[in-house]
Amino acid sequence: GCGAKVGASTLSRVLKRMKAQQQQQQQQPSAAGAAVAAAAVDVELLQQVQLGVDDAALLPAPPPGHLLVSTIDFFRAFWPDAYLLGRIAANHALGDCYAMGATPSSALALAVVPYGPGRFQEAELGDMLEGALQVLSAAGCELVGGHSSEGPELSAGFAITGHVKPADVLTKSGLQPGQALILTKALGTGCIMAAAMRGQAKGRWISSCLEAMAVSSAGAARILRQHGCSAATDVTGFGLLGHAVEMGRASQVKLELSLPAVPALPGAAECISAGMLSSLHPTNTKAAAAVVDNHQQLQGQALHPLLFDPQTAGGLLAGVDAGAADACVEALRQAGYADACVVGTVLERLQSEGDAGGEPHMPLITISLD
Secondary structure (H helix, E strand, O other): OHHHEOOHHHHHHHHHHHHHHHHHHHOOOOHHHHHHHHOOOOHHHHHHOOOOOOOOOOOOOOOOOOEEEEEEEEEEOOOOOHHHHHHHHHHHHHHHHHHOOOEEEEEEEEEEEEOOOHHHHHHHHHHHHHHHHHHHHHOOOEEEEEEEEEEOOOEEEEEEEEEEOHHHOOOOOOOOOOOEEEEOOOEOHHHHHHHHHOOOOOHHHHHHHHHHHOOOOHHHHHHHHHOOOOEEEEOOOOHHHHHHHHHHHHHOEEEEEEHHHOOEOOOHHHHHHOOOOOOOHHHHHHHHHOOEOOHHHHOOOOOHHHHHOOOOOOOEEEEEOHHHHHHHHHHHHHOOOOOOEEEEEEEEEOOOHHHHHOOOOOOOEEEEOO
């Protein structure tokens, strides 16, 4: 129960540190500040409700005509660096918001710090929130509160609230036959971190993996929208194939993915070859077996496990008209998404709505092997 909460004195010192950091960042123009100014609210009242003092946060209403978007993500630490965990956890949570075409506006933090002396917990919690604040502030998303507790290991998560115009909403159900499927980041975070936890990953693999997880999808979402994206999702725990299946079912279409076209992070192929796979990998593989129509042939491909690799803070998978795909990929690469590429195609529609709804395990995906 509440006996597991981080002590009041420890928490108050961390919050003091966070307030000072927020005040510095609030002096710079942000999307969050613009949203507050645009809303018809009592700004003085909002300012009276202080981080860590009041029982709940007061939020301004979204801009007129906008819908609210709400999402949450939470996971255990995979690397012994609380600051980096905060950055990646915040980035991961924001990904859902960007995949929906929304603008993030506020966040609640969920944090678990290991049992130990107060000074140790203060340092861990402070570092984690400092990393998160940098990412959230850059996104124009204000950290307005949260909850912390003690536990066996460091864990972090964020509940994100955002807003979007109804006409700008992106869902998984908007894929159209003939579209290209664009992926904005390389795959491999699951297998590389699995190898790292076993002491089998090279330093440069880990470094590039952590850097990739810290890259925001905000710019990618904006570029995809500019090139007519009609559907998107973020590629996370279920892997590329699992999330592609979700889009195919929702859109009532069949898909083709090209295994040779799928980009891999440095070291991912070596980790897969050595059998260093995430603990979620077997579940992802089993779930996808019934929906891939050439699953048996796929087993003979050395890199096929990459399709099932669970991603942390992964990229976006999006449907863009084939005629706009090359320009979209080029714009993504120019914006810093160096591994962005076309990884597949949207094929024909399913014969009827019952094909996907009535038979959840029918083949929906063809994997091109050359």
